[in-house]
Structures are given as C-alpha cells and as structure tokens.
Amino acid sequence: MTTLLQNYIAGAFVNNGGDSIEVLSAIDDSAVARLSTQSSNMAAAVEYAKSVGGPELRKLSFHQRAKCLKNLALYIKARKAELYTLSYLTGATQKDSWIDIDGGITTALVFASKAKIELEDSHIILDGAMEGLSRKGSFVGQHIYSSRPGVAVHINAFNFPVWGLLEKFAPAFLAGMPVIAKSASATSYVAHQLMKIIDESGILPAGALQFVAGTLGDTLDHLGVHDAVAFTGSAATAQLLRGHAAFTQNGASFISEQDSLNASLLTPDAVAGSPEFDLFVGEIFNEMTTKAGQKCTAIRRILVPEALADAVTAALAERFATLSIGDPRLEDTQMGALTGRAQRDDVLAKLAVLQSEATLVAGGDSVVSVPASGAFLAPCLLRCDNPDTATQIHAQEAFGPVATLLPYQSLDQAVTLINRGGGSLVGSIFGYDPDQVKHACLAMAPWHGRIYINNRDSAKEATTHGSPLPHLVHGGPGRAGGGEEMGGVRGIKHYMQRSAIQGSPNMITHITDCWTPGSDRPSAEIHPFQQTMAALEIGQTFKSAKRKISMDDIEHFAHFTGDTFYAHMSEEDVKDHPFFPGRVAHGYLLLSFAAGLFVSPEKGPVLANYGLENLRFLSPVQADEEISVQLTVQQMKPRNADYGEVRWYVEITVHREEGDATAATYQLLTMNQ
Numbered sequence: 001m002t003t004l005l006q007n008y009i010a011g012a013f014v015n016n017g018g019d020s021i022e023v024l025s026a027i028d029d030s031a032v033a034r035l036s037t038q039s040s041n042m043a044a045a046v047e048y049a050k051s052v053g054g055p056e057l058r059k060l061s062f063h064q065r066a067k068c069l070k071n072l073a074l075y076i077k078a079r080k081a082e083l084y085t086l087s088y089l090t091g092a093t094q095k096d097s098w099i100d101i102d103g104g105i106t107t108a109l110v111f112a113s114k115a116k117i118e119l120e121d122s123h124i125i126l127d128g129a130m131e132g133l134s135r136k137g138s139f140v141g142q143h144i145y146s147s148r149p150g151v152a153v154h155i156n157a158f159n160f161p162v163w164g165l166l167e168k169f170a171p172a173f174l175a176g177m178p179v180i181a182k183s184a185s186a187t188s189y190v191a192h193q194l195m196k197i198i199d200e201s202g203i204l205p206a207g208a209l210q211f212v213a214g215t216l217g218d219t220l221d222h223l224g225v226h227d228a229v230a231f232t233g234s235a236a237t238a239q240l241l242r243g244h245a246a247f248t249q250n251g252a253s254f255i256s257e258q259d260s261l262n263a264s265l266l267t268p269d270a271v272a273g274s275p276e277f278d279l280f281v282g283e284i285f286n287e288m289t290t291k292a293g294q295k296c297t298a299i300r301r302i303l304v305p306e307a308l309a310d311a312v313t314a315a316l317a318e319r320f321a322t323l324s325i326g327d328p329r330l331e332d333t334q335m336g337a338l339t340g341r342a343q344r345d346d347v348l349a350k351l352a353v354l355q356s357e358a359t360l361v362a363g364g365d366s367v368v369s370v371p372a373s374g375a376f377l378a379p380c381l382l383r384c385d386n387p388d389t390a391t392q393i394h395a396q397e398a399f400g401p402v403a404t405l406l407p408y409q410s411l412d413q414a415v416t417l418i419n420r421g422g423g424s425l426v427g428s429i430f431g432y433d434p435d436q437v438k439h440a441c442l443a444m445a446p447w448h449g450r451i452y453i454n455n456r457d458s459a460k461e462a463t464t465h466g467s468p469l470p471h472l473v474h475g476g477p478g479r480a481g482g483g484e485e486m487g488g489v490r491g492i493k494h495y496m497q498r499s500a501i502q503g504s505p506n507m508i509t510h511i512t513d514c515w516t517p518g519s520d521r522p523s524a525e526i527h528p529f530q531q532t533m534a535a536l537e538i539g540q541t542f543k544s545a546k547r548k549i550s551m552d553d554i555e556h557f558a559h560f561t562g563d564t565f566y567a568h569m570s571e572e573d574v575k576d577h578p579f580f581p582g583r584v585a586h587g588y589l590l591l592s593f594a595a596g597l598f599v600s601p602e603k604g605p606v607l608a609n610y611g612l613e614n615l616r617f618l619s620p621v622q623a624d625e626e627i628s629v630q631l632t633v634q635q636m637k638p639r640n641a642d643y644g645e646v647r648w649y650v651e652i653t654v655h656r657e658e659g660d661a662t663a664a665t666y667q668l669l670t671m672n673q
Contacts, residue, residue: 008211026091039217049151053178053207070112091337104163111170145496147176150226158184175495225251256481261421267431275456280430293401297466317362347400358382423478428452449476529600544597615666
C-alpha cells in the first residue's frame with residue numbers, strides 16, 4: 001500500500017480520512033502515493049494562520065525573518081537528495097530537478113540576502129521620500145508598507161513542486177504574512193517531502209507555513225480583505241477562481257500566473273552561421289526539451305525571417321535526431337517524461353488543434369524514439385506558413401515539448417504576431433543589430449512581463465529565455481494573468497499594505513524610525529562619530545563651526561583636481577549665466593570642506609565611509625562666503641553583531657547678510673560599530 005499524503009495543519013501532519021486516489025509515476029505508471037479526496041478543516045487552518053502565524057511573524061523584524069529564511073534554505077539544501085530521489089518519478093531529469101530543487105533553494109537564499117541588504121531592520125518599508133504638504137513644513141506625508149494581518153494562500157502548479165512553493169513562500173514570509181501552500185496533485189509527493197523537511201527543521205515560527213497535499217475545500221470561503229491568493233495554472237482555472245466572493249465581495253487580493261504563449265524572435269541580421277543564429281537554435285532546443293517543455297516560460301512560437309525558416313528547421317531536426325528520451329534517472333537521458341498520462345493526453349489534444357493550422361516538420365514520436373510506457377512524448381516542431389490568418393496558433397498552448405515556427409517577412413509583422421499572444425510572461429530576441437533589437441524590444445515590452453535579449457556579447461553569462469530570476473519580476477499582462485511575483489523587494493511588497501501617513505515631521509519620524517526634515521534635532525553632546533550605534537539616537541545632530549571659502553581655495557582646488565570648468569575660473573565667461581551670480585566654488589570642494597568640518601579625526605566606532613546618495617547642489621557659493629554643516633543621524637541598519645550602516649542627513653548652509661541658504665544636501669553612509 002502506498003503512503004497517504006498528509007496535510008500539515010496547525011503545526012501537525014493530519015490525515016483527512018475518506019476515499020483516496022493514487023498518484024502515479026510519470027516513468028512507468030506505478031503508484032507512488034495516495035491523496036485523500038476530503039479536505040482538512042480549512043476554517044481552522046485559516047484561523048490558525050491569522051491568530052498564531054501572523055502575530056508570531058510580525059514580532060520579527062525583516063532581518064530576523066531573513067535569517068530564518070536563510071537558515072531554512074540551507075537546511076533544505078543539506079537534505080536535497082531526498083527531493084531529487086522523488087523528483088525523478090515526476091519525469092524530471094537531473095537537470096530538470098536541479099532547476100526545481102536547487103533553483104528553489106537559491107531563490108529563497110536570494111530573497112533572504114536582498115531583505116537583509118536592502119531593507120531596514122524594521123517592520124515597515126518606506127516608499128519614496130517625504131512629501132511636503134504645507135508651506136512652513138509643519139505637516140508632511142510619507143508612504144509606508146506595513147504587514148497585513150491576513151493569510152496568503154498559494155496554489156502551486158505541478159511542474160515545479162519545490163521552486164513553486166519556495167518562490168511564493170519567501171516573499172510572503174519576509175512580508176510577515178503566514179502561508180497556506182497547496183501543491184498540485186501530480187507532483188504532490190515531492191512537495192509533501194519538502195514540507196516534512198521544513199517541519200523537521202524547527203526553524204519557522206509556529207503557523208508561518210501550512211501545507212495542503214489534496215483539496216483546498218472551502219478555504220476561499222474564509223478569506224477577507226487582508227488575505228491574498230497567488231495562483232499558478234491554467235487561464236480557465238484562474239478565471240473560475242477570480243469569480244469567487246472572496247475577491248468580488250470580501251476584498252481578498254488575487255495574483256495569477258497562467259497560460260502564456262511565449263515567443264522567441266530571430267532578427268533579420270542573424271543569418272545562418274552567425275553566433276546569434278546558433279544561440280537561437282540552441283535556445284529553442286533547450287526550451288522544448290527542458291522539463292519536457294512543461295514550463296510556463298517555455299517558447300511556444302518561434303519567429304524567424306522567411307529566408308531562414310528552412311535552416312532553423314533543419315538545425316532543430318538534426319538535434320532531435322540524437323536526443324535521448326527515457327528514464328530520467330539514467331545519466332545519458334536528455335529528456336524525461338511529462339508528469340503523467342493525463343498531461344500527455346492533454347498535450348496531444350492541443351497538438352491536434354494546432355495541426356489544423358500548422359504542419360509537423362521536425363520531431364514527433366515516429367521520428368524520435370520514446371519508451372512505450374509512462375508519459376513520454378517526443379518534441380514536435382510545427383510550421384505555420386500563414387501566421388497572419390491563423391487563430392489557434394496564437395490561442396492554444398500545448399503544455400509540453402511543442403512549438404510552432406512562424407516565418408515572417410518584416411520585423412513589424414513579427415512583433416505584431418508575437419503580441420497576438422495577448423500577453424506573455426517572457427519574450428526573447430536574438431540579434432546583434434542594436435536598432436533591430438531596440439525596435440522589437442520596445443514594441444514587445446507592453447505585452448510582456450520580461451524581455452530576454454541574447455547575442456554573442458552576453459551569451460557566456462546569460463541565463464536562458466525560460467529562467468525566472470528572483471531579482472526580476474515574474475508575471476505578465478493579459479493572457480499571462482496580469483500578476484507579478486518575485487522581483488526582489490518588489491515581491492515582498494505585494495504582500496504588504498501601502499499607506500500614506502500624514503502628520504508633523506516629529507510624529508512621522510517617531511513612527512518610521514527615520515529622521516524627517518523639519519523634525520527635532522537634539523544637539524550631540526559627544527561627537528556622533530565617537531558614539532557606537534547603540535548610543536546614537538535618530539535625529540541627533542552635530543553642528544559644525546563656520547569656514548570661509550576663499551578665491552585661493554577655488555583656484556587651488558581647480559588646478560589640483562584638473563577641474564577648470566569656466567564657471568569656477570572666469571568672471572567674464574560666467575556673465576549672464578542663468579544660475580550663477582559670478583565665479584562659484586566647485587560643488588565637490590564644498591563636499592570636501594564639509595567633511596573637514598564634520599569629521600572627528602580620532603579613532604572611534606566609524607569604520608568606513610562607503611558612499612553618499614541623493615546629492616543636490618541648491619545654492620551656489622562664491623568666494624568670501626562662509627559655510628557650515630549640520631550632520632544628523634537619519635537612520636540605522638545593523639548588518640551583524642559587530643557593525644551596521646548609519647545614514648546621515650548632511651546639510652551644507654551658506655551664510656549671507658541677506659539670510660542663510662542651503663548650499664547642498666545629501667545622505668552620507670558609514671559603517672559603524
């Protein structure tokens with residue numbers, strides 16, 4: 001008797017009882033596991049996520065959550081062999097499994113790293129700069145992201161049971177939102193083992209992640225305004241879900257990543273024998289055979305200049321002829337199986353529809369040898385010579401090793417055909433002529449979530465057309481679902497609430513733990529460069545002495561640096577200048593003198609100055625005018641137990657008889673103990 005997969009609800013694995021169905025191996029149709037047809041008490045699961053998981057997560061800062069996520073990813077990595085063993089049964093080769101398993105682990109690690117580096121050790125994210133809302137500055141606004149007190153329900157696809165779970169979980173977890181992850185039936189036994197590993201790690205806070213191997217039951221009935229559903233799957237299922245009252249009436253959010261008729265374009269300049277032609281053919285072959293074409297980002301439509309259509313067909317046919325399809329556990333196997341017989345039947349049905357408008361020109365089971373048992377299918381390259389009048393080619397996705405060649409006569413025709421896909425996750429361009437690539441890219445961009453461009457210059461380090469990266473957004477408009485996932489910190493924000501807070505600068509500073517211009521600046525009794533981060537306070541300010549800028553200073557700086565720009569050197573040349581009243585000091589001279597005014601030279605907690613941001617020169621300074629500096633602790637971000645980042649707000653003031661003026665402002669970044 002095969003193992004009955006359990007749900008992980010409220011901190012424990014539970015049996016649902018009732019009838020069960022068998023989950024079969026994609027390799028030989030043998031039973032691998034069983035799934036209950038009954039659901040768990042999903043009302044209790046949702047309540048546990050909100051009453052236990054959410055509060056526990058929101059106790060942690062972004063950096064603490066990032067540390068948990070990193071430790072979890074490393075723990076999974078140490079036990080990944082268990083996942084590989086099961087992944088082969090889904091029809092995935094070692095390369096396919098690497099994309100899923102190691103790719104998922106790496107994605108979690110990248111999210112953890114970006115959260116640690118790019119976010120404050122805080123519970124909110126500042127969105128943009130302060131907005132002044134009053135003439136005298138006593139009333140201001142600031143946009144922030146805060147954690148939503150809800151649950152994220154993730155409905156994952158069958159093709160990437162590990163990556164799919166982790167790439168959705170990581171940003172939600174970092175945002176402070178507990179997750180209920182639903183695996184797809186066909187590969188649920190891999191996701192189930194992942195959940196066992198996660199549970200045994202003991203790393204996550206209670207309630208941070210629950211898992212459903214079978215049916216979600218009435219989960220959506222219990223969702224409301226602060227909850228989110230992220231779905232990956234077919235457009236038909238997405239449309240069905242969108243109509244649920246959870247979204248139409250209760251205010252839950254819905255993120256969808258669905259069908260996508262991705263296209264790849266070979267530009268007219270990429271003739272046969274060019275590096276771009278060879279790269280293009282290799283990419284098409286890889287996208288058709290990796291995961292047996294079962295990728296939401298796989299290439300479905302191939303756009304080539306009419307004169308090159310036969311050459312591309314011949315090159316792909318040559319590769320298919322030596323393709324080894326079979327048991328993915330064998331080292332020499334290049335392509336495994338679809339995830340099951342049902343999936344194979346679906347692909348064959350869609351293939352028949354496509355063949356009403358296109359002809360099989362390379363591949364196919366009659367040409368490429370495939371095992372008789374299991375869910376194996378040879379790659380099938382179709383060709384449609386009437387792409388302008390075709391309809392099914394631009395509407396039907398055969399989710400397997402199937403792609404259609406579309407010869408084109410002009411670049412404008414090509415991008416028009418590509419965009420007839422109605423919105424895609426990714427489109428790719430292979431070419432070396434920058435004008436052709438730019439023309440295609442800008443025409444395709446509104447219809448795609450990502451544009452992948454490759455040629456001889458980037459080939460050695462480029463990823464692939466079909467590789468979503470945690471740094472970049474994954475999603476697309478229209479047919480692709482209109483949603484967005486990943487994208488680094490952007491993906492975290494999808495699970496948070498953006499709000500505009502308004503009030504006095506002092507109140508905004510207190511709420512955000514970031515000094516806001518206009519709020520109090522208590523004077524530093526001890527020079528702030530001589531205080532550790534633990535001793536510093538937000539808003540603490542050092543006010544420097546004054547320094548007069550002389551003409552000798554300007555002349556010396558100009559000749560010493562080589563910056564003899566006319567505005568610094570010639571009173572005659574600067575006459576009638578729209579900005580300057582006469583010869584002026586260099587902006588970088590002001591920065592240098594400012595450092596001399598605020599730096600404490602003695603050895604202390606400041607380890608290094610590693611940059612400045614948002615520099616603005618606001619009022620020119622002339623010879624014989626005096627400047628002074630105010631150095632304010634704006635924000636602090638611990639990096640580890642030994643040191644962290646201090647962001648200082650620096651304001652250079654020029655003193656004049658008619659009144660002081662701000663000469664420059666910027667933010668100085670230092671590493672401090």
